[in-house]
Amino acid sequence: MKINSQLTGLFLASLALGTNAFTSIAPKTGSSVALKASERQDPGPPPMDTQMPMQDRPAPAGPAGGLSRPPNMVDDLDSSELIAMDMFPIFPSLETVQGGGTVRTYKMPLWADKCQMLFTTDGRPMKAEANLWLGPLRVVHTMKIDMEDGAKTPYQSTITFKKFGQVLKVSTSDSLEFPMLAGVYVPNPERAKELHQNTIDVFDNATPEQKKRIQGGSTLGGGGAVRYWTIPPNVQSVQVIGWSKDVGKKSFKLKVEVLQGPNNIKQGFFLQCGGSTQPYHGVLQTPGPGSIIRITNQKFLEDGLIQIAIVPYEVTGEVPADIPSVEDLPNKFPTSRSNSWWDNK
Structure with a gap:
């Protein structure tokens, strides 16, 4: 009887206030949509006036608390007046994706x-x-990832696609x-x-x-051109943009490798x-000295x-005066990686 009287009193109090005391609090709306695998409905565009202000985003490392994007990767690191845009949001939670496919x-x-x-x-x-599917048969974006330490070098990327309600499929390897x-x-x-x-x-x-x-080569046996970028020791991460808007407006197929030492991928x-219309824009982590990025074109000529x-x-900091030239390194770094995971996938 005592419990029933308390419930009755709570119900009458809610009527007096004009609200429902048993209604849960609605979640706050953010500037964008953090998708979960269980969400399948289109929520519609979020309100424009709730975009996350820049001061609420995490302060990145770099000179004066900012991200320095100098115009020349090696020689002109003095012009730090250009500040790179803070590209990625705060992820409030991450979903665990188990191994084993x-x-x-x-x-x-x-x-x-x-x-x-x-x-x-x-x-x-x-x-x-990660694959972006347009319908049941066509894959418009493919990203295969193989790295030694996913905590030290997390993978971050932004992809662009057409507004057709496409589906992103994320999968792990067969290893549990x-x-x-x-x-x-x-x-x-x-x-x-x-x-x-x-x-x-x-x-x-x-x-x-x-x-x-x-330039591309034969997709049957390789043969595409190979390019190298030497990363200074004070550059902790780099932006990678793949775009063909100025050279033919075609799609691309690339093998990207981050090396640290001879053949140490x-x-x-x-x-x-x-x-x-669909550029790729990602951020690769390059911690420590001696990082070299090697990219091989795997499309047709x-x-x-x-x-x-x-x-x-x-x-962070200043670039060292002496940086080895990449021109002397191709003979020490093979142009292909045999038995790699993405070749056998």
Whole structure:
């Protein structure tokens, strides 16, 4: 009787206040949509006036608390007046994707044309794959990831696609020992325009040392051109942009490797993306001295020409005076990686 009287009193109090005391508090709406595998409905574009202000984002490392993006990767690190845009949001939570070929799917909202991804681990190697599907048969983006330490070098990327409600499929390798943490984030239309303009600015302002053309070869037996970028020791991470808008507007297929020492491959990626309307913009971690990025074109000679821009993202301290030239290194670094995971996938 005492419990019933308390419930009755609570109900009468809720009527007097004009609210329902048993209604749960609605969750706060953010500037974008952090997708979960269980969410399948299109929530519609989020409100424009709730975009996350820059002061609420984490303070990145770099000179004066900012991210220095100098115009020349090696020589002109003095011009730190250019500050790189803080590209990636705060991921409030990451979803665990177990190993053994586990699959997660994320339905893109109908209004979305960009998607941002963060993949990491607790210190184990990471072997994963992400595919963007347009319908049941066509894959418009493919990213295969193979790295030694997913905690030290997490994978971050932004992909662009057409507004057709496409589906992102994320899967792990067949090894049960390699789970990972995944975050998928859809920026709202206003934020997506900022990200796209940032991609244009970084790509168009890259110097010849940063932006290079890579010609294709035969997809049957390799033969595509190989390009190298020497990363200064004070550059902790770099932006990688693949875009063919100025060299034929074709799709591309690349093998990207981050080396540290002779034939010591720390990170390996396979990227296959759309043409001039669908650039790839990712951030690769390059901690420690001696990092070299090697990119091999794996498309046909006839339509495989692509431009790749690699620009510093996080810069700390000053660049050393003596940096070894990459021109002396190709003979020490083989141009292919045999028996790699993405070749056998």
